[in-house]
Amino acid sequence: MDSYIRSLDMKVIVRDNIDADDFIAMYNSGEAILLDVRYGFEHHVWGLPFTCNIPLNELPDRLDELPKDKIIVCACPESCRSNIAKQYLCVKGFDAKILSCGLLALMSRLKGGKAKDLSLE
Amino acid sequence: MRKIIGVFLVLVGLLQAQVLKEVSFDAYLQGFGYEERSAMKIRTPDMLALVEEGKAVLVDIRFKEEYAAWHIAGSLNIPLNELPKRYQELPKDKLIVTACPHNDRSNMARLYLTLKGYKAVYLNDGLLKTADFLRGENAKEYMDELKTLKEKK
Numbered sequence: 001m002d003s004y005i006r007s008l009d010m011k012v013i014v015r016d017n018i019d020a021d022d023f024i025a026m027y028n029s030g031e032a033i034l035l036d037v038r039y040g041f042e043h044h045v046w047g048l049p050f051t052c053n054i055p056l057n058e059l060p061d062r063l064d065e066l067p068k069d070k071i072i073v074c075a076c077p078e079s080c081r082s083n084i085a086k087q088y089l090c091v092k093g094f095d096a097k098i099l100s101c102g103l104l105a106l107m108s109r110l111k112g113g114k115a116k117d118l119s120l121e
Numbered sequence: 122m123r124k125i126i127g128v129f130l131v132l133v134g135l136l137q138a139q140v141l142k143e144v145s146f147d148a149y150l151q152g153f154g155y156e157e158r159s160a161m162k163i164r165t166p167d168m169l170a171l172v173e174e175g176k177a178v179l180v181d182i183r184f185k186e187e188y189a190a191w192h193i194a195g196s197l198n199i200p201l202n203e204l205p206k207r208y209q210e211l212p213k214d215k216l217i218v219t220a221c222p223h224n225d226r227s228n229m230a231r232l233y234l235t236l237k238g239y240k241a242v243y244l245n246d247g248l249l250k251t252a253d254f255l256r257g258e259n260a261k262e263y264m265d266e267l268k269t270l271k272e273k274k
Contacts, residue, residue, distance in 0.1 A: 038256075039257070039260070039261075041260050041261045041264045042255070042256060042257065042260040042261075044194055044260075044264055045193065045194050045255045045260040045263055045264055046191060046192060046193045046194065046251075046252045046255060047191065048190060048191045049189070049190075049191075050190075077252075077253060077256055103252075104249055104252060104253055107190070107191050107222075107249060107252060108222060108249055110187060110190040110191070111183075111187065111222050112183075112184065112187065113184075115183075115184065115186035115187040115189070115190050116186050118190060120189060120190070
């Protein structure tokens with residue numbers, strides 16, 4: 001944890017904050033997945049079906065469900081829980097980033113014809 | 122005797138199948154007062170309460186790609202441009218709440234359904250606000266109520 005925190009210079013912090021457009025590009029090219037760290041019932045009420053849902057408190061027990069060769073973009077409605085998830089995953093050796101705009105802004109971005117910008121099979 | 126009962130049942134069935142009365146656009150506008158101005162919309166907490174009670178149906182009128190990207194559990198998807206072809210799928214005995222991310226398209230959908238005789242309102246604060254509202258405890262309560270509603274059916 002200490003060495004991870006020391007590594008966080010301004011460049012890293014900026015680089016690890018992903019907005020909606022960055023995410024859509026990374027997802028379409030297959031280099032990233034979206035991890036929804038809300039509780040299961042929250043994900044059921046409304047969720048983006050293409051996301052992986054692992055609640056923050058289950059993350060330590062379910063790390064093996066995450067791909068090691070992809071960027072894990074952590075997300076929650078804003079960026080409170082996703083921030084914690086990102087720190088945890090980075091400490092565990094994953095390449096993790098934060099959807100800093102939050103799920104709500106990503107959903108807003110996928111409005112009207114722009115929903116087609118995201119390539120879902 | 123059997124025939125008579127059959128005819129009787131058919132008649133009862135016909136009476137129960139509610140016939141909606143279409144309203145002309147002109148007549149609707151002429152009758153548009155302050156009351157209708159506030160009665161035509163609903164906000165997220167009130168909408169969720171009615172859906173939980175089974176008194177209202179949430180109709181998401183976004184395009185199917187938008188619905189595929191994310192949607193609220195328990196909602197129906199009829200894209201705005203498919204409404205003329207599909208509006209009869211909607212229950213006549215429930216309040217129809219039309220919804221889109223904000224309220225521009227839902228307003229159009231509500232007007233259309235109202236002219237077709239439905240009791241319809243649009244979600245004034247939009248689906249993004251609904252999603253924002255349905256976090257943590259609120260999400261849990263809504264899911265529990267939806268489950269109870271399904272079991273009742």
